[in-house]
Amino acid sequence: MTQKKLEILGPYTLEHEGPYAIDSAINAEVLFVKVNIHCIVDGIAFVTTEDRDGPWCVKTSHLMNAREVPVAREFWVNEYAGGGLSVYSSKEEAENYKVCLRRRIHVREVLPGEGA
Known part of the structure; x- marks a missing residue:
């Protein structure tokens, strides 16, 4: 089975159906995690990821449109x-x-x- 990674397509947009990645503003590094967005309120997204326990919040300015590509x-x-x-x-x-x-x-x- 082919492995996959996330490739960044650009900043978050409503039209993109996912997957999404998180851009860490702390160290200007893109964290390649698959993000599931549950809702967005005032620029804050309520999300879950495949590699971190429990739901959490992230600014939408840190969300990036992505796609899965084979590796x-x-x-x-x-x-x-x-x-x-x-x-x-x-x-x-x-x-x-x-x-x-x-x-x-x-x-x-x-x-x-x-x-x-």
């Missing part, structure tokens, strides 16, 4: 002399396990429309 998965597989396989999320982690290593395979998912 290619990438990992490394070590094949060992005894026939065992181990999967690692980074090359550095895979390189830590060299004993009896037969070969290391780098795997990157090809997304629709990429390559030939």
